[in-house]
Amino acid sequence: MTALVLDGVTKDFGDKRAVDDLSFQVQDGEVFGFLGGNGAGKTTSLRMVLDIIRPTAGRIEILGRKPGRENSADLGFLPEERGLYRTMTALDTITYFGRLKGMTRNDARREGRALLDRFGLGSSAGTKIDKLSKGMAQKVQLATAVVNAPKLLILDEPFSGLDPVNQGLLEAEIQRLSKAGSTIVFSTHVMQHAERLCDRLLLLAQGRKLFEGTQDQARATLPARLLLVSRSTPAGLPGVVDAAQTGTRDGWSEWDVRLAPGGDPGDLLQACTERGFALRRFEQSRPSLHDVFLHIVGGEEGAA
Numbered sequence: 393m394t395a396l397v398l399d400g401v402t403k404d405f406g407d408k409r410a411v412d413d414l415s416f417q418v419q420d421g422e423v424f425g426f427l428g429g430n431g432a433g434k435t436t437s438l439r440m441v442l443d444i445i446r447p448t449a450g451r452i453e454i455l456g457r458k459p460g461r462e463n464s465a466d467l468g469f470l471p472e473e474r475g476l477y478r479t480m481t482a483l484d485t486i487t488y489f490g491r492l493k494g495m496t497r498n499d500a501r502r503e504g505r506a507l508l509d510r511f512g513l514g515s516s517a518g519t520k521i522d523k524l525s526k527g528m529a530q531k532v533q534l535a536t537a538v539v540n541a542p543k544l545l546i547l548d549e550p551f552s553g554l555d556p557v558n559q560g561l562l563e564a565e566i567q568r569l570s571k572a573g574s575t576i577v578f579s580t581h582v583m584q585h586a587e588r589l590c591d592r593l594l595l596l597a598q599g600r601k602l603f604e605g606t607q608d609q610a611r612a613t614l615p616a617r618l619l620l621v622s623r624s625t626p627a628g629l630p631g632v633v634d635a636a637q638t639g640t641r642d643g644w645s646e647w648d649v650r651l652a653p654g655g656d657p658g659d660l661l662q663a664c665t666e667r668g669f670a671l672r673r674f675e676q677s678r679p680s681l682h683d684v685f686l687h688i689v690g691g692e693e694g695a696a
């Protein structure tokens with residue numbers, strides 16, 4: 393089944409177009425990264441999926457149904473604006489949300505305790521929300537989103553406000569939920585999280601989709617970059633647009649080589665072989681998603 397479908401979705405606020413003809417699908421079981429810079433339209437899109445606001449145009453299907461309250465038992469949502477009842481205890485808060493999603497009180501409490509333990513908050517179960525630190529409260533809010541083991545979990549900037557240890561904890565929790573069968577959509581502008589978690593990702597800028605695909609497909613949008621250790625310069629070989637010497641030892645030089653867009657490292661290797669080019673290393677470096685993001689979004693803004 394397809395967990396989420398957006399088809400030509402547009403959202404206008406007055407004369408501001410926040411989301412522009414956005415179409416994509418998230419398949420069952422995927423971890424899907426919803427990426428884009430500030431103001432790209434991520435929160436607006438997710439709020440339409442959750443039926444908090446309505447699209448100006450287009451169609452949304454969530455777990456095979458229209459957006460609406462009746463989906464809530466199958467959904468988990470961590471909103472960008474965090475907010476809990478300040479005078480409720482951590483465990484009561486999680487139990488309350490579990491009950492709202494149709495769990496029995498016992499199940500909700502048991503799962504709440506397990507979540508608090510996993511999140512390092514076991515000893516704070518009876519602490520009121522307003523006595524918790526911001527990051528601790530955020531972990532409680534995350535627990536309210538996942539207490540019902542949702543079929544579809546939607547997290548808007550879940551990593552913001554968490555220290556590195558807790559960011560790691562959250563990554564582990566996302567992986568655990570994914571293994572247990574949840575489909576997960578999360579927004580972020582920190583590419584390292586996406587890099588470690590996503591099966592597929594979508595890149596949004598100014599409300600428009602610039603890219604959708606796997607991480608490998610995203611990396612393939614960047615011209616190839618290679619590390620070569622050779623006796624002579626690769627400059628001038630077919631496809632090479634830049635070759636910088638980064639070191640030399642015993643007559644062997646190390647080169648940072650960039651190919652033209654669409655250039656194939658296989659063709660370069662073949663050219664090296666044909667010319668009897670002495671090679672000790674020939675490695676394709678893997679661009680980071682951060683580089684991909686800057687390349688795709690930067691290219692778009694450069695063109696605009």
Ligand SMILES: Nc1ncnc2c1ncn2[C@@H]1O[C@H](COP(=O)(O)OP(=O)(O)OP(=O)(O)O)[C@@H](O)[C@H]1O
Pocket residue numbers: 405408409410428429430431432433434435436437472581
């Ligand atoms: N209620 C609103 N009224 C008017 N404009 C809005 C409203 N909500 C969002 N916008 C505008 O829509 C655009 C997209 O905002 P959105 O919050 O969806 O971005 P985002 O990708 O979530 O950004 P961030 O990474 O900063 O959270 C922005 O230009 C924003 O100013």
Ligand SMILES: [Mg+2]
Pocket residue numbers: 434435436472548549
């Ligand atoms: Mg946002």
